Amino acid sequence: MSEQQVGPAKAGRAEASPTEGLCERAISRALVFLGSRQEPDGAWRGDYGGPMFLLPMYLAAHHIGGRPVEPRRREGMVTYLRAAQHADGSFGLHIESSGCLFTTVLSYVAFRLLGLPPDDERVALARAFILGHGTALACASWGKFVLALLNLYDYEGLPPILPELWLLPARFPLHPSRFWCHTRQVYLPMAHLYGMKARMPADDLTYALRRELYDRPYDSIRFSDHRNTIAAGDVYTPASWPLKLVNRILGFYERFHLAGLRKRALARLAEHIDFEDQATHFIRIGPVNAVLNTLVHCFRSPHGEATKRSFATLEGYLCDGHDGTKMNGYNSTALWDTAFATQAILATTEAGAHGETLRGARTFIVANQVLEDLPDYRRYHRHPSRGGWPFSDREHGWPITDCTAEGLSAALLLETVGLPALPDERIRAAVELILSWQNSDGGWATYERQRGGRWLEVLNPSHVFGDIMVDRSYPECTSACLASLALWRRRFAAKNDSGLVRRVAVAMRRGEIFLRQAQRDDGSWEGSWGVCFTYGTWFGVRGLCAASAPTGDPALARACAFLYAHQNADGGWGESGTSCAERRYVGARSHAVNTAWALLALTGAGQANDPRCARAAHFLVASQVDDGDWPRQALSGVFNKTTLINYENYRRYFPLWALARFKDESRGLLTSPSEAS
Numbered sequence: 051m052s053e054q055q056v057g058p059a060k061a062g063r064a065e066a067s068p069t070e071g072l073c074e075r076a077i078s079r080a081l082v083f084l085g086s087r088q089e090p091d092g093a094w095r096g097d098y099g100g101p102m103f104l105l106p107m108y109l110a111a112h113h114i115g116g117r118p119v120e121p122r123r124r125e126g127m128v129t130y131l132r133a134a135q136h137a138d139g140s141f142g143l144h145i146e147s148s149g150c151l152f153t154t155v156l157s158y159v160a161f162r163l164l165g166l167p168p169d170d171e172r173v174a175l176a177r178a179f180i181l182g183h184g185t186a187l188a189c190a191s192w193g194k195f196v197l198a199l200l201n202l203y204d205y206e207g208l209p210p211i212l213p214e215l216w217l218l219p220a221r222f223p224l225h226p227s228r229f230w231c232h233t234r235q236v237y238l239p240m241a242h243l244y245g246m247k248a249r250m251p252a253d254d255l256t257y258a259l260r261r262e263l264y265d266r267p268y269d270s271i272r273f274s275d276h277r278n279t280i281a282a283g284d285v286y287t288p289a290s291w292p293l294k295l296v297n298r299i300l301g302f303y304e305r306f307h308l309a310g311l312r313k314r315a316l317a318r319l320a321e322h323i324d325f326e327d328q329a330t331h332f333i334r335i336g337p338v339n340a341v342l343n344t345l346v347h348c349f350r351s352p353h354g355e356a357t358k359r360s361f362a363t364l365e366g367y368l369c370d371g372h373d374g375t376k377m378n379g380y381n382s383t384a385l386w387d388t389a390f391a392t393q394a395i396l397a398t399t400e401a402g403a404h405g406e407t408l409r410g411a412r413t414f415i416v417a418n419q420v421l422e423d424l425p426d427y428r429r430y431h432r433h434p435s436r437g438g439w440p441f442s443d444r445e446h447g448w449p450i451t452d453c454t455a456e457g458l459s460a461a462l463l464l465e466t467v468g469l470p471a472l473p474d475e476r477i478r479a480a481v482e483l484i485l486s487w488q489n490s491d492g493g494w495a496t497y498e499r500q501r502g503g504r505w506l507e508v509l510n511p512s513h514v515f516g517d518i519m520v521d522r523s524y525p526e527c528t529s530a531c532l533a534s535l536a537l538w539r540r541r542f543a544a545k546n547d548s549g550l551v552r553r554v555a556v557a558m559r560r561g562e563i564f565l566r567q568a569q570r571d572d573g574s575w576e577g578s579w580g581v582c583f584t585y586g587t588w589f590g591v592r593g594l595c596a597a598s599a600p601t602g603d604p605a606l607a608r609a610c611a612f613l614y615a616h617q618n619a620d621g622g623w624g625e626s627g628t629s630c631a632e633r634r635y636v637g638a639r640s641h642a643v644n645t646a647w648a649l650l651a652l653t654g655a656g657q658a659n660d661p662r663c664a665r666a667a668h669f670l671v672a673s674q675v676d677d678g679d680w681p682r683q684a685l686s687g688v689f690n691k692t693t694l695i696n697y698e699n700y701r702r703y704f705p706l707w708a709l710a711r712f713k714d715e716s717r718g719l720l721t722s723p724s725e726a727s
């Protein structure tokens with residue numbers, strides 16, 4: 051992907067004498083720029099593209115539902131797909147990778163659904179890749195599933211996704227309620243569609259695609275032989291032998307399944323799907339079940355209200371980005387971006403001059419706290435929601451541990467500039483919710499407490515993702531919760547009833563123990579939602595500091611040593627996205643966001659006066675562009691080890707935050723790499 055060059059325009063400034071003024075000026079400009087990106091409702095939102103399977107799924111749903119995409123949109127989508135395609139014709143699992151058959155097959159179909167002919171140069175190139183890598187028979191399981199819905203692959207060739215699993219008692223270790231909510235909510239509509247063997251009727255395009263995607267006549271293919279056929283480039287998590295065994299057993303059941311039981315199971319699934327639709331105002335937890343739930347309605351009642359509303363709500367996932375029109379990974383990034391932007395602004399000494407911006411942010415944060423639990427939430431395996439914040443907005447309806455924590459932290463910090471606090475009972479509800487989410491290992495997971503054993507990961511059927519089966523404690527989520535609890539304690543320890551104060555103290559102690567155990571021998575923490583060890587290590591340090599670790603704490607010293615060991619010669623840090631999949635630090639050219647995380651960690655650990663921090667700050671100042679933004683560089687977000695995702699605003703608030711902390715805790719003097727050497 052194209053990257054804006056970091057640096058050259060700044061050469062003049064890089065050579066300027068290292069004065070505090072430079073740092074201050076960079077902060078002022080960043081504040082102005084960040085302020086200019088705020089939306090009228092007080093929130094920041096950004097492009098959330100990256101994964102390459104989403105747009106094709108959106109298009110498949112429109113095709114199956116007989117809803118043509120507007121020509122204006124089509125153009126943007128073709129632009130996006132063309133820009134994402136690699137010279138060998140392939141697409142990657144995400145926009146920065148290549149060679150994934152799953153996304154290449156889906157993007158091929160997307161091209162064709164968008165009206166491109168098979169002899170279009172790019173389409174032909176993609177087809178050559180597909181035919182050279184095992185044809186559509188070898189793509190990862192989600193690809194085959196989408197093809198089955200489009201009547202381009204036979205259900206016989208899919209591992210069974212049994213609706214009946216949802217009829218098992220919830221105590222059963224394999225009950226879907228134990229799975230990570232994203233996995234559960236994707237396999238829920240999949241099980242429904244599988245159970246009814248949903249597929250659109252074949253039309254001319256179907257017959258054409260059947261010829262294009264395979265190297266032999268469609269009718270001659272024995273799909274049941276291809277359940278385990280998979281291209282090497284699509285495998286991150288190979289199907290394990292226990293998974294294959296379970297699939298065989300379920301496959302046997304599927305051959306003889308009882309019609310009555312199937313009917314009951316489908317009715318149960320429909321009930322859960324309807325609940326998710328209502329709970330999220332049809333937004334759904336994420337883009338994948340947004341598409342799949344839409345299709346469930348579409349197959350059940352093509353012209354029904356739920357189908358119409360589903361398609362209308364899907365539009366909210368589309369994004370006109372710098373590289374074309376894509377489907378975002380969430381309905382928005384609003385709360386997450388707003389909570390961080392607020393904290394970054396508040397870290398500066400100029401926060402007082404940005405009252406309007408902060409007031410707007412506060413309005414958004416206050417308006418998007420979830421105030422009620424969902425009706426009958428236990429029946430649908432939902433955790434309570436009251437007091438929480440989602441990643442995007444209240445309508446989305448799924449509060450998240452760290453989003454709640456960052457929302458609460460931002461709300462509490464806003465008081466320091468004299469903005470009115472949240473009512474006490476709302477603050478208390480957030481704290482109670484955070485406490486209710488803590489796992490028995492002391493850490494915090496993403497949306498729920500850990501509900502199943504880690505061993506369930508052996509049943510991961512996705513091929514392309516890692517770590518999708520169970521929600522479990524993450525250093526990032528844990529640290530965010532600790533940071534918010536520390537702020538709460540500072541503000542309320544004297545005021546509140548001692549019962550809650552005591553419970554918070556115990557929770558923080560347990561969280562700290564989790565964090566210490568999660569630290570790696572080399573001093574780093576592995577991140578799971580950002581790239582990667584710089585992200586994790588910032589959170590690790592932030593969490594330990596929140597838990598009052600002293601500056602000389604050996605865990606902090608080890609974390610700093612890890613970071614210093616990976617600092618680049620130009621003073622910055624750059625971490626490759628492959629760190630996440632490989633689970634080891636893979637360096638890259640310096641990146642403003644990685645550098646900001648490292649500098650935040652180091653300043654948090656009391657290192658601000660170390661010359662290496664001054665060099666890091668210098669890198670940030672020197673790489674800022676004139677309008678106060680930082681250049682767009684490699685993607686900084688990730689999920690499930692393999693899939694990078696774009697956080698468009700990270701480069702606008704993390705460097706600002708880091709510079710503010712650096713300036714605050716040092717004299718703000720910068721050191722250029724040449725001076726340091």
Ligand code: LAN
Pocket residue numbers: 232233236336337338379380386441450452453496515518526527579688689690695
């Ligand atoms: C997200 C987006 C937000 C993100 C943070 C809050 C930043 C993180 O700290 C915790 C995890 C979370 C909530 C997260 C998890 C995985 C998500 C939901 C995503 C990256 C957005 C899209 C992704 C989702 C899983 C995509 C669909 C793919 C599946 C494998 C189900």
